Amino acid sequence: MADIGTLLSEIVGVEHVLAGDAISEDYAHDEALSRDPVKPAYVVRPETAEQVARILKAASDQGVSVTARGSGSGLSGASVPLANGVLISFERMNAILEIDTENHVAVVQPGVTLQELDAKTAEHGLVYTVYPGELSASLGGNVGTNAGGMRAVKYGVTRHNVLGLEAALPTGELIRTGGKYVKASTGYDLTQLIIGSEGTLALVTEAVLKLHPRLPHQGTVLAPFTDLDEVARAVPKVVGSGLGPLIVEYIDGLTMGAITYSSQLKLGIPADVRDTSHAYLVVMLENRTQDRLGEDIEELGELLGGLGAKDVYVLDGPSARKLIDAREKAFFTAKAAGADDIIDTVIPRASLPEFMARTREIAQENNTFVIGCGHAGDGNVHLAVLQKDPEVRARVLRALFEAGIGLGGAISGEHGIGRKHVQSFVELTDPTTVDLMRRIKTAFDPAGILNPGVLF
């Protein structure tokens, strides 16, 4: 049996295969909290789709595990390799192949970052609307986890904005799915099946992304409420208003304190309002014209006032940017504040008050600190769990997942299952469904080389 290291060198050239001490710490982890880093046997850096397919064929033949890595900004451990496995880093496949202004489509390699794509689409007055917190994230990673973010309430998540893929199968072939069109009824939708599969079915070597016109005018409103229940009750009204909000975020009082402090953000909220406000709603609107934006913001303000907001602050551009930036960095704020885990349970948005009440109970019962913010318009709650004892923490997480599933939700809205939540996923999901997913996995990956230990 040929040595996998030798085979990899034949495929990509010896200078693009790393082993032993040549593998930097960067390749050993993602941003998942409370996970030990793992260095793989080899890091390989392909340049073409054909090379990726050949790597997978060689790994299948040799029974060696393969993990894909984009920017390593994931939160679930799905890009952490196995110690005896191969890590494919897509850092060299980082070209924006096309911005098609007629079809409103971008074609990108998996290593392109959101930031690079955003800069390029802006030149054409277009935008790729998926904005998860971390703009250094790669498009390949976004497809793997079905990344979401704040703008999902208006534009959907990755799943709704990827029109087609080129992907390498574990069996060594390249396939193309979908294309530069928004609809097809021509066989099973392999695009959607691969999106969110966390590197367990096929590796994306090219993605066709849907672009939208970039609307020039945006406005942000911040509304403090007495408590989270009030915020949660306001959310369906805001989403259903017809105003088409771009962002509908909730931030609890503690998290708001932490992120405004850490980003030195002055919002001009009087102390008496701040002291009695335990939850905030942030709503951003966008429009083609400044006039309409102004009208909409006024209407939104009246609506929020009627729904119990203690006041309504229309933020100026720099303050709004700072607040949204700070909200996007809430994960890092939580991390810096000593959070031991982050979860992102999704529930029907109207069940937010009930879920948050249950969260408070679980936190109290387990003497654990749980704070958060989230995509309220989508019912996607991001909670930071501060609890050093791994056993207690595991119990808290499990109870939170059970509460979410009990309300008709799911474990993760956008971070994924990865290696972190496998046990909960397998135990809390109907066995028939898990078995069916395993059979689908085998249909793609008969040798079981792609990211073993992720999902199942």
Place this chain on the structure above:
Amino acid sequence: MADIGTLLSEIVGVEHVLAGDAISEDYAHDEALSRDPVKPAYVVRPETAEQVARILKAASDQGVSVTARGSGSGLSGASVPLANGVLISFERMNAILEIDTENHVAVVQPGVTLQELDAKTAEHGLVYTVYPGELSASLGGNVGTNAGGMRAVKYGVTRHNVLGLEAALPTGELIRTGGKYVKASTGYDLTQLIIGSEGTLALVTEAVLKLHPRLPHQGTVLAPFTDLDEVARAVPKVVGSGLGPLIVEYIDGLTMGAITYSSQLKLGIPADVRDTSHAYLVVMLENRTQDRLGEDIEELGELLGGLGAKDVYVLDGPSARKLIDAREKAFFTAKAAGADDIIDTVIPRASLPEFMARTREIAQENNTFVIGCGHAGDGNVHLAVLQKDPEVRARVLRALFEAGIGLGGAISGEHGIGRKHVQSFVELTDPTTVDLMRRIKTAFDPAGILNPGVLF
């Protein structure tokens, strides 16, 4: 081995199992043209999801084929049964289970029609935005074919508006996928895999549908152009304008003549304009306020004028409704005019002029009449083919499919492959992809009972 008829009677009661002459002609066909009707051995009418699951288990055990039928309005033969098989008719599973105004979700059984759902959502100021031509179509059938329609350019097709499913597996279990939330990264997206699978993977017993606020104001503009190339060039500009059109349809001159004649529609277009206009663009806008709608229509008119429209007609409410109705009935007009086949190839929308040029060549080369209309904003071209000779017709269809695929498109945008286009699908699709789809099929349906002969 027990007789399948006896088993079916045990499951649903003898009065809901039809055989022999008790099976009416209605169950033997859908709306696909040039297909012979086929009566199944049994028609079975379950009332519950559990009954559907038990029927599938019995059929798997006995090796009997099963075809699902909603309203029978499909255009691809996917609900036409096999002569020795079982047809499951969902006519008794026709309840709207819930209109959830907080989460903006409807929960329906598969036999509910679009018309019934539209009436019910209207009571709450909400709307299910998928409007394929035929409102007697069932939601189950819509999910099976991934139905589209005119409003897809703004709101997407069925795939983008179904949040979750309950489905019966051929192996006899019920599964639930997704839920009342718009995003999840929690295992493979089985919802999306089942949508558009044309009854070959699992049978939908319940669907969770996304609803939108129903915007009160709509306006329709009709613009005649010299030829289809001009229309096709205008489309990306209209879609990219930021006006967010609800409908962007093209209608060729002959089809416009036919549908206005057959529906006795007077649009007030002067004879000299009509005689020199070989293609029309129909754009519908919607808005929350009448003022904004008026402004947008004015802007649209100016835009179209600059793009070569010979004139711009803002239709009054009744005329607009009549035109849209007539366009929706274009299939029936084509059928009445003697069309022998209808196809709905999808291509990147900017490739419309090239595809239409190739269509003209193919029509001329084969002495065949090909006319049409279509969802221009989506690049989804509906063509009626008038050619009695089945061999020549097959050659024309194949050439049209090849032309579409050659431009980066797919055989069907919304009608599906069904039984009609199986050979073209299998022969024109990369064998690796077809093999992978077959393995997925086997993962769901090891006994191969669900709709054999559809897709593959």
